[in-house]
Amino acid sequence: MKANLSNLQDTKHFADFVARKLMPGDVISLEGNLGAGKTTLLQFIASALGISKQTTSPTFILFRVLPLVKSKRGIKWLVHGDAYRVQRQEELTEAGLNDYLQDPHTVTIIEWGNNVPNILPKRTKQILIKKDASDVRSATYPDAWGMLS
Ligand SMILES: Nc1ncnc2c1ncn2[C@@H]1O[C@H](COP(=O)(O)OP(=O)(O)OP(=O)(O)O)[C@@H](O)[C@H]1O
Numbered sequence: 001m002k003a004n005l006s007n008l009q010d011t012k013h014f015a016d017f018v019a020r021k022l023m024p025g026d027v028i029s030l031e032g033n034l035g036a037g038k039t040t041l042l043q044f045i046a047s048a049l050g051i052s053k054q055t056t057s058p059t060f061i062l063f064r065v066l067p068l069v070k071s072k073r074g075i076k077w078l079v080h081g082d083a084y085r086v087q088r089q090e091e092l093t094e095a096g097l098n099d100y101l102q103d104p105h106t107v108t109i110i111e112w113g114n115n116v117p118n119i120l121p122k123r124t125k126q127i128l129i130k131k132d133a134s135d136v137r138s139a140t141y142p143d144a145w146g147m148l149s
Pocket residue numbers: 005006007008009010011032033034035036037038039040041057111137
């Protein structure tokens with residue numbers, strides 16, 4: 001399925017939708033070129049989940065664990081990873097990511113997840129942000145989530 005992200009308001013609307021679709025244990029690979037808007041979407045998703053802490057990109061720490069103030073549908077933690085600078089896929093595993101990938105109360109969202117396909121579970125879902133020729137953004141997301149509403 002496809003969502004237009006013509007401006008930040010659209011990205012926020014899409015993030016609210018994603019936050020309603022996420023289930024505990026979900027792993028999302030958040031993909032798109034440099035500057036596509038991955039971190040921006042993730043910040044809006046975090047805020048829709050009620051996470052107050054500002055989620056800057058975890059450039060130097062591979063991933064960060066953000067607790068939900070109040071658990072939502074069994075989701076207690078959001079893990080925000082960024083595989084942009086990863087040299088070996090196993091770096092994320094060695095940093096302890098598996099504990100979170102396997103945790104039934106955690107949602108894991110990895111920017112540049114396409115860089116680390118071998119360490120992500122088979123059930124990993126994809127959100128892909130693209131910019132068209134006139135720099136208008138859109139996101140593709142799992143069909144199972146249905147129409148953006
Ligand atoms: N839907 C949108 N409409 C307009 N501007 C946007 C939109 N989404 C993001 N931006 C802007 O694009 C810029 C890059 O966004 P962001 O840092 O989220 O991209 P990114 O994909 O995480 O980049 P990187 O690949 O460096 O991690 C920011 O200035 C942000 O405000």
